[in-house]
Amino acid sequence: MKWLSSSMFHRFYILLFSNFLIFASIGVLTFYFAQKELEQHRTSSQKITSQKTQARTLWNEAQQVNLQVQQIDFNDQTDLKQVNQRLERLQQHVQSFSQRYSDPADERFTHQLVQFARLLELELTLQVLTDNQKLVQQSDSAINDYFRLIHNEERKAQQSLQQRTVEVLRYAFGVMIIAFCLLSYLILRFVRSFRTDLLDLVDQTKHPDRLEQNDFQNRHDEIGTLGRSMQQMTTLLAFEHQQTQAVNSQLQESFYQQKIIERQLQFQNQLATQILRHQSMSGLHTWLQAIGSHFRATHIFFSPQSESFEAVHIALSDEPTYDQERLELEAKTELDTSIHLIEEEQLTLCALPLHSPSKFIGTLTLQFHHRFTETIALQKTTHLLNIGLMRLLDDIRIKDHHQLIQRILNGLREAILFVDVTNTNIFTNHMFHQLFPNWSPSEKQSENLAFVIEAFEPLILETDALYAYVEQIKAGFEHATVVPAQDFSMPDDRHVRLYTEFLPDRQGILFVFRERTIEVNHAKKEQNFISVLSHELRTPLASIEGFSELMLHRTLSPSKQRKYLETVRSETQRLSQLLTEFLDYQRLSHQKESYQLERFCIEHLLIELTEWLNVSTSTHHLQIQSDGPCLITADQEKIRRVLLNILNNAIKYSPVDSNIQVSLACCESEIVITISDDGYGIPTQDLPYLFDPYYRVEQADHLQVQGTGLGLPICKEIIEAHGGRITVHSEIGKGSDFFIRLPRDEEWNTTNNMYENSMNNLQLGSEERGS
Amino acid sequence: MEADLNQIVRCLNQDFKQQKTVFSAMALKETNPCIVLMEDHRKRRLYDALYQYPDFIAELESLIYRCLIDVRGARESASPSEIFISKAQLYSPYHYLITFL
Numbered sequence: 001m002k003w004l005s006s007s008m009f010h011r012f013y014i015l016l017f018s019n020f021l022i023f024a025s026i027g028v029l030t031f032y033f034a035q036k037e038l039e040q041h042r043t044s045s046q047k048i049t050s051q052k053t054q055a056r057t058l059w060n061e062a063q064q065v066n067l068q069v070q071q072i073d074f075n076d077q078t079d080l081k082q083v084n085q086r087l088e089r090l091q092q093h094v095q096s097f098s099q100r101y102s103d104p105a106d107e108r109f110t111h112q113l114v115q116f117a118r119l120l121e122l123e124l125t126l127q128v129l130t131d132n133q134k135l136v137q138q139s140d141s142a143i144n145d146y147f148r149l150i151h152n153e154e155r156k157a158q159q160s161l162q163q164r165t166v167e168v169l170r171y172a173f174g175v176m177i178i179a180f181c182l183l184s185y186l187i188l189r190f191v192r193s194f195r196t197d198l199l200d201l202v203d204q205t206k207h208p209d210r211l212e213q214n215d216f217q218n219r220h221d222e223i224g225t226l227g228r229s230m231q232q233m234t235t236l237l238a239f240e241h242q243q244t245q246a247v248n249s250q251l252q253e254s255f256y257q258q259k260i261i262e263r264q265l266q267f268q269n270q271l272a273t274q275i276l277r278h279q280s281m282s283g284l285h286t287w288l289q290a291i292g293s294h295f296r297a298t299h300i301f302f303s304p305q306s307e308s309f310e311a312v313h314i315a316l317s318d319e320p321t322y323d324q325e326r327l328e329l330e331a332k333t334e335l336d337t338s339i340h341l342i343e344e345e346q347l348t349l350c351a352l353p354l355h356s357p358s359k360f361i362g363t364l365t366l367q368f369h370h371r372f373t374e375t376i377a378l379q380k381t382t383h384l385l386n387i388g389l390m391r392l393l394d395d396i397r398i399k400d401h402h403q404l405i406q407r408i409l410n411g412l413r414e415a416i417l418f419v420d421v422t423n424t425n426i427f428t429n430h431m432f433h434q435l436f437p438n439w440s441p442s443e444k445q446s447e448n449l450a451f452v453i454e455a456f457e458p459l460i461l462e463t464d465a466l467y468a469y470v471e472q473i474k475a476g477f478e479h480a481t482v483v484p485a486q487d488f489s490m491p492d493d494r495h496v497r498l499y500t501e502f503l504p505d506r507q508g509i510l511f512v513f514r515e516r517t518i519e520v521n522h523a524k525k526e527q528n529f530i531s532v533l534s535h536e537l538r539t540p541l542a543s544i545e546g547f548s549e550l551m552l553h554r555t556l557s558p559s560k561q562r563k564y565l566e567t568v569r570s571e572t573q574r575l576s577q578l579l580t581e582f583l584d585y586q587r588l589s590h591q592k593e594s595y596q597l598e599r600f601c602i603e604h605l606l607i608e609l610t611e612w613l614n615v616s617t618s619t620h621h622l623q624i625q626s627d628g629p630c631l632i633t634a635d636q637e638k639i640r641r642v643l644l645n646i647l648n649n650a651i652k653y654s655p656v657d658s659n660i661q662v663s664l665a666c667c668e669s670e671i672v673i674t675i676s677d678d679g680y681g682i683p684t685q686d687l688p689y690l691f692d693p694y695y696r697v698e699q700a701d702h703l704q705v706q707g708t709g710l711g712l713p714i715c716k717e718i719i720e721a722h723g724g725r726i727t728v729h730s731e732i733g734k735g736s737d738f739f740i741r742l743p744r745d746e747e748w749n750t751t752n753n754m755y756e757n758s759m760n761n762l763q764l765g766s767e768e769r770g771s
Numbered sequence: 772m773e774a775d776l777n778q779i780v781r782c783l784n785q786d787f788k789q790q791k792t793v794f795s796a797m798a799l800k801e802t803n804p805c806i807v808l809m810e811d812h813r814k815r816r817l818y819d820a821l822y823q824y825p826d827f828i829a830e831l832e833s834l835i836y837r838c839l840i841d842v843r844g845a846r847e848s849a850s851p852s853e854i855f856i857s858k859a860q861l862y863s864p865y866h867y868l869i870t871f872l
Contacts, residue, residue: 538861538862539799539800540800541861542799542800542806542808542859542861542862542868543799543800543806543868545857545859545860545861545868546806546855546857546859546868546870547804547870549855549857549858549868550855550857550870550872553822553855553857554855560872563804564804567804571800
């Protein structure tokens with residue numbers, strides 16, 4: 001590039017300089033000739049102008065002399081002398097003019113002036129004035145002609161100058177055209193030579209090998225330098241070309257090997273993908289088929305040692321199998337865990353051991369129709385197969401463990417929810433789904449702990465407490481601290497206690513839900529019971545206290561004293577009855593009551609009770625309706641107490657003179673006793689709680705009747721201890737119907753029926769609440 | 772008195788709700804002789820026997836008699852009720868038993 005710049009600028013400068021010289025020469029010559037011509041023209045013009053001026057001066061002087069002559073006073077010598085002097089000067093001037101200009105035209109002018117001067121001289125000599133008008137006119141005409149002639153001369157001179165100038169310019173233009181052509185030629189030559197050099201250079205650069213040494217050795221310019229460098233480079237390149245060819249052949253060989261390895265790796269990659277994708281036994285067939293297809297096997301066999309797998313045979317062609325040889329080979333493989341081959345004409349059997357790090361899994365045998373050479377690749381592939389089989393074994397083991405854990409979890413009475421934090425998996429047991437049948441977390445809710453807990457939001461009443469507990473769990477999980485258990489209520493009046501335990505190393509969180517509905521209800525009942533009991537106990541005690549105080553601090557008449565003492569006694573009896581019933585109820589409800597079972601006729605018992613009540617209570621009419629004698633096995637005294645309680649209630653809560661119907665239905669397996677009254681009736685909202693201890697109907701008619709609130713609960717306990725049921729149907733203003741169902745001859749005992757009865761109690765309670 | 776007891780108790784409680792008194796009432800024994808339990812919400816602690824606090828007894832009696840007159844009217848004038856007030860320590864130091872004789 002430097003050479004190019006140098007060469008190009010060098011030539012360009014020469015060209016510019018030549019151009020400058022040519023144009024400078026042309027300019028100088030043109031200037032010279034033009035100046036010369038102008039000088040000539042100026043001289044001639046000055047001459048003509050001088051001639052014209054002198055001529056005009058002469059003529060003016062002649063005119064003045066003539067005028068002076070015409071006006072002269074011949075008598076005046078002075079004037080005469082002056083005129084003569086002027087005339088003489090005129091004549092001298094004319095003479096000098098004629099001497100200077102001797103052309104014919106000048107001579108004519110001079111002649112005319114001489115003639116005019118002679119005339120004037122003559123007049124002066126003669127001192128006679130003549131009429132010289134004609135001469136003056138002639139002279140004037142001649143002078144005008146002369147001046148015209150001079151003008152023509154001037155014009156000619158100017159035309160001549162113009163012509164010369166045009167000629168000079170024409171010559172200069174011609175010379176410039178020639179110079180331009182010459183320059184164009186030179187530029188063309190310059191460009192052509194430059195182009196030729198460049199093309200040569202390019203050609204030589206492209207084909208340095210064609211450059212003979214002589215071509216550039218003789219050159220001393222840049223081409224020569226470049227050519228020599230190129231020659232050296234060519235030599236070097238030729239050497240490197242040889243080396244490159246050698247390396248290229250090696251590379252081609254490596255490339256071929258690389259392609260084989262790449263193909264093998266691609267297959268292994270696909271196989272690994274399949275192994276990762278298929279995690280079941282069906283995947284094994286896919287893997288084996290892929291291996292067989294890749295290595296162009298005709299048959300592929302998998303003979304497992306482990307019971308976890310089944311034997312697999314995949315036929316990839318119709319070629320017959322060689323089972324005997326294969327079995328021998330597999331036996332060898334079991335003994336020696338290395339690759340074994342049987343190579344015969346058009347048959348190759350290749351057996352490879354498959355094993356985990358700890359144990360032998362089985363043998364993979366491939367049958368080929370050709371000679372098999374890819375044993376190393378096959379061995380590498382079997383590594384992957386080993387991994388896949390180990391994964392399958394692990395999966396089986398994990399599934400077994402999962403099933404075991406699930407069985408253990410299902411065996412627990414507590415509801416379990418395990419959140420595997422690392423894999424965001426959720427495990428639950430049957431009890432959990434029983435406790436939360438509507439618990440169904442969305443996919444999002446299974447993602448993390450907060451979302452898992454969110455799924456409980458519609459199932460738990462104390463949502464604020466739930467979220468506060470979630471925060472506690474998060475903090476506990478973060479700092480590995482113990483999170484205390486928390487109690488929650490559910491919308492269906494159930495109660496759970498949630499225990500949270502963290503697995504070591506933050507592997508997961510175990511939520512244990514323990515239903516405590518029975519406990520809570522029991523506690524509530526206990527609380528209510530104590531509250532009611534304390535009230536029921538304090539009321540008669542307060543009366544006793546009040547009247548005792550009264551009798552102590554007041555002076556009372558004997559009649560009043562008696563009255564108040566009777567009241568005290570009455571309240572004491574009430575208190576005593578209350579305590580007795582309370583103790584009975586406690587004994588019954590805790591299944592501590594012993595039952596003396598005997599076989600008796602329930603009809604007789606009912607008749608006996610109704611007759612006694614008809615006698616003792618004259619205000620009501622008790623009627624009995626029975627199917628006849630009916631034997632049952634039960635505690636007669638307890639049943640008597642139940643019947644008496646219900647009948648007394650019927651009497652107490654029905655108006656005077658009303659009827660009370662007692663009916664007995666004796667069925668094959670059970671009896672049904674119905675006690676109906678036409679009393680005040682029980683409000684529907686009170687029915688579900690009627691058998692709860694100390695529950696009193698808040699109705700004016702009912703409040704008038706004194707009661708402990710324990711009668712019906714005791715009845716219920718007794719009947720249910722007998723394996724029966726007591727229910728009630730009532731309408732306000734229409735009376736009540738109590739139904740007692742008792743099994744007849746069933747072999748039972750209270751101990752065996754305890755748990756069943758308590759369960760039934762719960763169910764019955766729920767049914768009644770639901771109704 | 773049995774028949775009027777609930778109305779008397781209601782009257783006493785109404786006065787309490789209207790902040791005319793500091794005593795609330797509850798019927799303990801609704802059969803004759805009736806007993807009403809009253810609670811002093813001002814929580815005045817009376818350590819000695821009640822007769823030593825005549826002002827307190829007068830306050831309580833005036834309250835009860837006003838309700839007796841309101842409820843029973845002419846009958847109360849014809850046969851005035853007699854009441855006996857005693858402490859009900861069984862409940863609390865601020866509870867009192869009113870026995871209608």
